[in-house]
Amino acid sequence: MTPTVHDVARLAGVSIKTVSNVINGHPHVRASTRQRVQQAIAELGYTPNLTARNLRNGRTGVIALAVPDLSFSYFAELAGMVIARAEERGVVVLVEQTGGERERERELLRSPRLGLTDGLILSPLGLQASDLADRPRAYPAVLLGERVYDAAIDHVTMRNAEAAQAATAHLLAAGRRRIAVLGAHDDDGAAGLRLRGYRAALADAGIALDPELIVETRFWDRAGGADAVRGLLARGAGFDAVFGLNDTLALGAIRALQEAGRRVPDEVAVVGFDDLDEAEYAIPSLTTIDPGRRWIAQTAVDTLLARVADAAGPAGVVSAPFELRVRESAPAH
Structure with missing residues (x-):
């Protein structure tokens, strides 16, 4: 039976x-x-009868996850972690892509389709604080990402500035003094926060900031990292380390350095950020920041389901723990 x-x-x-x-x-x-x-x-x-349970609770047993673009390894891996945690909790995840466009992110918070799910985990790029003002308050939602909004909504984020400062300090401790940073932007998102951490580490070490070593890129991808390094080399900028503000930038940088005959890490050390799966298996393996993605995914699901069950307290912001993963591209001194 x-x-x-x-x-x-x-x-x-x-x-x-x-x-x-x-x-x-x-x-x-x-x-x-x-x-x-x-x-x-x-x-x-034993298998729980989830359909019967959901009918009794007036719930669907389905949550939504919206990310900018699943072609980026970071979001693909994050989505997998969210789905794994949701399965452990007995719920199904519907995944959507927003392209990081503000209107699509706004629409998601107001869409009639919300009735098909019990709550939403949203990783926004374009969303503004004003966009949250008239969202349906009864619909549970959790935000991911770097930008923290002044709104009564749960937010699970990472310690971008502190982690970037630790990554830069690691390079400085290894004797590197000319550290190029790739993917920089002065904003209140990931790029701006990580750039702030880079600057703080240089200031702590008493090293003057050289604007020539701060390189913007249009995209945070391998091509962006490779092109940024090629540009530095073409300009004759002297550097002995590279900090890619994400792993794909750093991996692209390693490719360009190898093409130019620059040995990694002997001549140029390289550090990334995100600890993608491929970072451990690159040649050389990539030293990087693990920003706590699994913790973020699990905490987001648990927080959302607590909201769905009306068992959570006031909305707030929580930040994941991070860890520096030291590998071949930038070994310890």
Whole structure:
């Protein structure tokens, strides 16, 4: 016979309510109790009737995730992590691309399609604070990304400036003094915040900022990183390190340096930001910042589902922990 929630409760030696709490991912369950229930579920092969549960709760069991562009490795990997966490929590994810366009991001927050999902995780690029003013307050939403809005909405972000400062400080500690930064922009997004961290590390080391080493790129892709390095070399700019403001810029920079006969890391050390899967397997492997993407994905899903269940407190901003991954492209001194 098909196992029931009563069978799980009996085998685990807990109440039906405790089994329900474990299935629904409620945080206030002892780790040992959660483990017993999960073992009982696995042993019995129990599958929750999500359709019936959602009908009782007036929910769809579906959440939406909107990112700028899945062709960028960062967003593709982030989406995979969100989907994995959602599966653990028993919900399905619908994924949309916005192209980073403000109007599409605005439309998502007001679309009648919101009725098909229980909540939205949105990674905006063009959205403005004013766009959040008249969104449906009853619809749960969580924002990702660097720009923090002055609005009553949950936001899961990363420590861009601090992490970039740590990456630059790592290069300085290895004796590098002419550090080119690729992908820079003076704005309040990722580029501006990471540039701020770069500047702070130079200031702490007493090294003057050289505008010649700050390179803007149109796109944060391999071509942008390669072209930026080729431009530096063509201008005769002396540099002994490169900080790509994301991994794809850094990987493109390594390619251009190798083409020019510059040895990495002997002549030029390279650091990236994001810790994409391919960073570990590049030649040389890429030293980079892990900004806590898995933590961000899991926290975003958990926060959204707490809002859906009306079990969360006031909206707020949380920042992920980061870690410097030291590899071949910029080893420790």
